[in-house]
Amino acid sequence: MMKRMIYQKLVSCFVTGIILIGMVVFLLLPKKTFSEQENQELERFPKFSKEAVLDGSFIEGLEAYLCDHFPLRNSFLNIKTQFEKLLGKKEINEVYLAKDGYLIEKYKEPVNNEKVIRVFNSFANSLQTAECYVMLAPTAITIYQDKLPVFVDGSRQEENRQYLMEQMNTKVIDIGGILKEHASEYPLYYRLDHHWTGYGAYFAYRVFCEELGLPARELEEYQISEITKEFKGTIYSKVCDFSAKGDSITLFQLPEQKLKVTYVDTEEVTDSLYELEYLDKKDKYSLFLNNIHPLVEIENLEIQSQEELVIVKDSYANCFVPFLTEYYRKIYVVDTRYYRLPISTFINENPAIKNVLILYNMNTIDTDLGVGGIY
Amino acid sequence: MVFSSIPFLFFFLPLFFLLYYLVPFRAKNYVLLVFSLLFYAWGEPIYILLMVLSSVIDYSIGRLMDRYDKVFWIRTCLLCASIFANLSILGFFKYADFFIETINLIAHTSIPTLDLPLPIGISFFTFQTMSYSIDLYRREVKVEKNFFSFMTYVSMFPQLIAGPIVRFSTVNEELHNRVIDFRGFYQGSFRFLQGLIKKVLLANQMGALWNMIQGQPYGTISVLTAWLGAVAFTLQLYFDFSAYSDMAIGMGQMMGFHYLENFNYPLCAKSVTEFWRRWHISLSTWFRDYVYISLGGNRKGIIKQIRNIAIVWFLTGMWHGASWNYILWGVYYGILLILEKFIWGKALKRWPKILQHGYTFLIVVVGFTVFVFEDWKKLGQYMQQMIGLAGNRFVSTEFLYHFRNYGVLFLCCIVLAMPFYPWLIKQIQRMKRSRIERLLKGCFAFGYIALFILVVAFLVSDTYNPFLYFRF
Numbered sequence: 053m054m055k056r057m058i059y060q061k062l063v064s065c066f067v068t069g070i071i072l073i074g075m076v077v078f079l080l081l082p083k084k085t086f087s088e089q090e091n092q093e094l095e096r097f098p099k100f101s102k103e104a105v106l107d108g109s110f111i112e113g114l115e116a117y118l119c120d121h122f123p124l125r126n127s128f129l130n131i132k133t134q135f136e137k138l139l140g141k142k143e144i145n146e147v148y149l150a151k152d153g154y155l156i157e158k159y160k161e162p163v164n165n166e167k168v169i170r171v172f173n174s175f176a177n178s179l180q181t182a183e184c185y186v187m188l189a190p191t192a193i194t195i196y197q198d199k200l201p202v203f204v205d206g207s208r209q210e211e212n213r214q215y216l217m218e219q220m221n222t223k224v225i226d227i228g229g230i231l232k233e234h235a236s237e238y239p240l241y242y243r244l245d246h247h248w249t250g251y252g253a254y255f256a257y258r259v260f261c262e263e264l265g266l267p268a269r270e271l272e273e274y275q276i277s278e279i280t281k282e283f284k285g286t287i288y289s290k291v292c293d294f295s296a297k298g299d300s301i302t303l304f305q306l307p308e309q310k311l312k313v314t315y316v317d318t319e320e321v322t323d324s325l326y327e328l329e330y331l332d333k334k335d336k337y338s339l340f341l342n343n344i345h346p347l348v349e350i351e352n353l354e355i356q357s358q359e360e361l362v363i364v365k366d367s368y369a370n371c372f373v374p375f376l377t378e379y380y381r382k383i384y385v386v387d388t389r390y391y392r393l394p395i396s397t398f399i400n401e402n403p404a405i406k407n408v409l410i411l412y413n414m415n416t417i418d419t420d421l422g423v424g425g426i427y
Numbered sequence: 428m429v430f431s432s433i434p435f436l437f438f439f440l441p442l443f444f445l446l447y448y449l450v451p452f453r454a455k456n457y458v459l460l461v462f463s464l465l466f467y468a469w470g471e472p473i474y475i476l477l478m479v480l481s482s483v484i485d486y487s488i489g490r491l492m493d494r495y496d497k498v499f500w501i502r503t504c505l506l507c508a509s510i511f512a513n514l515s516i517l518g519f520f521k522y523a524d525f526f527i528e529t530i531n532l533i534a535h536t537s538i539p540t541l542d543l544p545l546p547i548g549i550s551f552f553t554f555q556t557m558s559y560s561i562d563l564y565r566r567e568v569k570v571e572k573n574f575f576s577f578m579t580y581v582s583m584f585p586q587l588i589a590g591p592i593v594r595f596s597t598v599n600e601e602l603h604n605r606v607i608d609f610r611g612f613y614q615g616s617f618r619f620l621q622g623l624i625k626k627v628l629l630a631n632q633m634g635a636l637w638n639m640i641q642g643q644p645y646g647t648i649s650v651l652t653a654w655l656g657a658v659a660f661t662l663q664l665y666f667d668f669s670a671y672s673d674m675a676i677g678m679g680q681m682m683g684f685h686y687l688e689n690f691n692y693p694l695c696a697k698s699v700t701e702f703w704r705r706w707h708i709s710l711s712t713w714f715r716d717y718v719y720i721s722l723g724g725n726r727k728g729i730i731k732q733i734r735n736i737a738i739v740w741f742l743t744g745m746w747h748g749a750s751w752n753y754i755l756w757g758v759y760y761g762i763l764l765i766l767e768k769f770i771w772g773k774a775l776k777r778w779p780k781i782l783q784h785g786y787t788f789l790i791v792v793v794g795f796t797v798f799v800f801e802d803w804k805k806l807g808q809y810m811q812q813m814i815g816l817a818g819n820r821f822v823s824t825e826f827l828y829h830f831r832n833y834g835v836l837f838l839c840c841i842v843l844a845m846p847f848y849p850w851l852i853k854q855i856q857r858m859k860r861s862r863i864e865r866l867l868k869g870c871f872a873f874g875y876i877a878l879f880i881l882v883v884a885f886l887v888s889d890t891y892n893p894f895l896y897f898r899f
Contacts, residue, residue: 057610059872060617067620067879074437074883111428111469118433119887128884135881139835142828145888203828292888 077123084121095120129292137293142201145290150199153297154243155287156192159209162418169219172410175364175427176222178396182362182408185263187225188213189248189256189368189413192241195231209414216417222410225263227256242299245285246415247337250302250371257375264407266379274304279328283336301336304374310354311377316347317390325350325374340370346390350383357381359406362399364388364426366416388425395426428469429588429894430674431626433886439466440678447682448607456579456602459682466584467548474546477516482581484512485556486574489563493570502564509560513553520546525749548588550746552581554713559595561717568596576602583684585675589668591689591709598684605683615680620879622673627882629840630667631892633659636833641799645808649823653812654792655830655837661795662840665694667895668707694844697783698775699763699790710746714739729769736768737761750801756794763790 083097098104098113122128133144142149146158176184190213197206210228217224231240231252240252248256254271261268282298303326313322320342330339341348350373361380363369365387373385382404386395399405410426417423428435443462450458468475488509495501518526524540531538559580562568571577580602586593640648640656648656672689679686693706703711722735737758744757767775775783796813800806811817830837858864886892 057613059868061613062872063620063875063879064613064616066876068441068616070879070883071437071441075441078437115432115434118437122433122887125887128887131881132884132888135884141832143832201828201831203824203831205824 074123078118078121081121081123126292127294130294133291133293134295142204147287147290148193148200148204149291150192150196150201152199152243154192154196154199154241155291155293155296156196156200156206157246157287157415159191159193159206159415160418161208162212164418164423165212165216168216168417168423171423171427173219173221175396175410176220178400178427179408180400181403182399182405184222184408184410185225185260186217186220186222187227187256187260187409187411188216188417189252189411190228190231191246191248191413191415194228194414195235195240195252213414223263225256225259225409227259230255230259239299242283242285242337244288244296244299245283245337246287246413247285247371248368248413249299250304253368253372254304254375256372260376260409271304273306275307276302276304278302279339280331280336284334285337286335301339306378309352309377312351312353313341314349314351315342315345316349317345325377337367337370341373341385344387344390345385346387346392348385350377350385352377352381355381358404360384360402360404362386362395362405362408363411364395364408365411366413366420366422368413368416369411372411387422389420389422391425428466429892430671431623431631431882431886431892436623436883436886444681452607455607455682456576459584460575460579460582463579463582463584463587467582467587471547474549477520477546477549478552478582479578481513481516481553481556482578483574485509485560485581486571486577488560489570489577490572492560492563506560506564510557513557517549517553520549522745522749551587551590551592554592554710555594556581558592558713558717562594562596568599571595571599571602583679585678585682586686589671589675590707591672591675591686592713593686593709594713597687601684607683611680611683615677615682617677617875618680619674619677620875622670622675622677623882624875624878625666625673625843626670627885627892628878629836629843630663630665630670631885632833632836633663633666633840634893636829636837637663640829641809643825646812646817646819648812649820649826650813650815651822652826652829653809653819655826657792657796657809657813659833659837660799661694661792662837662844664795664798664895665690665844666840692844692846694788694791695784695846696787697780698767698772698787699760700767700772702787702791703760703764710743714743718742733765733769736765740764747798748801752797752801752803752806756798759794759797 095113095117097117098110100110104110104113119125136144137149143158148156148158150156172186176186190209193200193206194210194213200206213228217226234240234251234255238251239249240255241248258268260266278300279302280298281300283301284296284298288296311323311325313325314320325341327339327342330336330343335343338344344367355378357380359380360382361376362384363373363376363386365385369385373383376383384405388395399408412420412423428439430436439462443458446462447455447458464475467478488505492502492505495505520543524542527538527540530536559568559571559577563570571580580593580595580598583593637656637660640652640659643652669690676686676688687709689707689709691705691708693702696702696705719735719739722738723731724735725732740757740761741754742757743760744754747753747756766772775786778786796809797806800809808817812819815821855864855867858867
């Protein structure tokens with residue numbers, strides 16, 4: 053009878069061992085407060101108080117804290133992902149495992165359409181002299197629809213983008229066509245991050261120039277440099293698939309430009325649009341315009357034009373702005389999630405501002421609170 | 428606190444067992460009691476008083492019954508008092524709002540509801556304490572004189588929040604005298620691990636599939652997808668519930684207690700009658716022994732028997748939650764059981780086996796579809812989609828997509844819902860001491876360890892991990 057139990061014994065001892073080791077390691081391990089991997093603050097140890105215990109919030113906080121700080125958390129996530137891949141799963145944590153190594157975020161049914169339309173239109177109406185343009189950037193789910201797993205219908209985002217563009221009473225810059233056209237030619241989106249690449253931004257810039265009657269440059273005119281091949285961005289963090297190959301980040305520069313970039317909130321002044329120290333960190337996309345700032349002012353010091361531009365935007369604009377610096381004496385880049393002053397008043401008080409561009413991607417436009425801050 | 432969570436698995440459980448094994452025997456019940464109260468307080472700090480109250484009542488009633496052992500009417504009054512007290516606690520905390528809403532609906536009044544949060548496990552512990560009083564009245568158990576031992580019985584954390592309903596007679600002896608050895612530890616922890624794997628890797632995944640399907644807008648899912656969803660929910664409930672029982676039985680074993688089995692492959696029953704002999708056994712036997720038999724069972728003629736079955740199944744439905752769909756679900760089974768007993772039960776036995784299985788499975792899946800929707804409108808809509816009356820197609824690409832994502836696990840669940848695993852173990856044991864036997868056992872051991880690591884990976888990544896019994 054005892055003989056029969058040998059393998060149960062083995063399993064039982066091993067599991068007990070893992071649990072005990074897990075407990076001890078957890079208690080001894082130093083705790084981080086910020087996860088580079090997920091680019092967000094980790095749960096802190098919940099405050100202990102009578103109220104928190106009684107209403108259950110202490111316990112909830114404790115559970116989240118334990119999960120966030122669990123030893124080897126990423127390795128465990130990776131194990132889970134590999135297992136699910138083995139089972140043939142094509143969707144993990146609301147991310148599609150698409151072809152050619154693309155991880156593509158699911159498009160959630162929009163819930164804020166009417167609010168977006170109202171905010172954009174009232175904002176445009178309140179502008180006196182400046183001309184307002186809206187650019188809605190599709191995400192990879194639209195442009196790389198053919199890479200989605202079989203049976204997944206990725207057309208909803210484009211449908212909604214068309215609807216939103218029809219409802220705007222501003223000028224609309226439709227970049228869907230050109231991106232589709234070049235989708236197989238260049239990597240327009242990162243495989244592991246939710247942003248578009250420099251190529252994606254470049255083709256958007258072509259349409260922008262066309263709409264505004266500006267002369268656009270050919271790709272060859274830029275000094276193109278691949279600064280890393282190891283970029284594993286936000287979608288990667290959701291899935292944590294260790295076997296995924298990193299993305300390249302490519303810069304498109306005009307070396308003769310002399311710029312002055314001012315980060316108004318931190319009063320930092322520099323001459324570059326890129327903060328290359330982010331290359332050593334996980335969130336490498338932040339090298340464009342130094343991640344998030346409520347207001348960035350970019351001055352071109354050697355230009356005749358007196359025209360100025362305001363960009364109201366999400367992070368998609370961070371790698372798009374570099375293409376525009378040669379056309380405007382000054383560009384104000386406004387992130388309305390953090391910029392709390394009325395933008396339209398600011399624009400109306402500065403007659404030099406000739407154009408306003410609203411640039412959002414189709415995911416953040418519905419989910420980001422920043423849109424509400426526009427007007 | 429649920430068993431399948433990081434805090435329980437990596438802190439509560441090891442700390443408890445370290446202490447439990449270290450202290451001398453007479454202190455073990457106290458350790459168990461303190462940890463059980465902590466466990467309950469983890470989610471329900473205030474309602475712990477309710478559980479203590481219920482224990483105090485039934486403990487005192489037990490002592491009094493013992494004292495007035497010879498006086499029949501006092502014993503009867505005490506029994507009534509116990510049942511009244513427990514049903515009042517249950518009725519007030521679980522059903523008050525349900526009654527109020529029903530009265531409001533019928534009489535067009537607007538009595539405000541109480542909106543009390545439901546104390547977790549209330550249906551389990553009140554049924555346990557009641558079983559003690561009734562058994563004592565029937566002289567089937569001996570009185571418990573030590574309050575702390577009794578409280579330990581009521582609050583024992585393994586079965587506190589999701590069953591099985593452990594009767595006092597099952598653990599009576601072991602409360603005072605039990606063998607705690609390595610054998611129990613190995614077997615118990617192995618059983619616990621099996622339950623944990625079932626819950627995290629099977630039940631939760633089926634739950635995620637069901638959640639995805641039932642969240643789709645009305646009319647957009649095909650008939651096959653609707654059925655896939657309904658079967659997925661059935662599998663989720665079975666694996667979830669039986670996993671909790673496995674974990675409870677396993678932890679009990681590690682402590683030296685031997686609970687009764689609660690599930691016995693219900694999904695491959697050949698009739699509804701058989702299904703209920705295999706599903707949530709501790710509940711159906713509770714109702715059988717304390718309600719059905721008390722009412723006279725089948726000994727007082729067919730009419731009374733039908734009445735008794737009807738009452739039992741109305742109550743069984745109601746026990747599962749304070750909402751009409753649970754009652755409908757209970758009545759549905761009551762009717763089917765009556766029909767099987769008196770009309771087609773015998774004919775059913777002559778059918779080919781596969782049809783008997785199919786018939787039962789179909790009834791069970793439809794039953795759980797009624798069970799899952801508390802909202803009548805949603806239930807109606809989902810049923811329409813299942814029979815294709817929602818203008819939906821029979822099959823569409825989204826069915827293939829769901830199947831692609833969850834198909835492997837779905838099929839695993841189907842296989843494991845049949846007694847395939849015990850069969851396999853038996854086959855392996857038959858190859859006595861052969862090399863293949865050792866090899867296969869090695870594979871099993873390795874497999875279980877790997878599955879445990881997967882379980883941790885799933886728990887750490889915070890995936891869908893619901894607790895289904897908060898309505899019980």
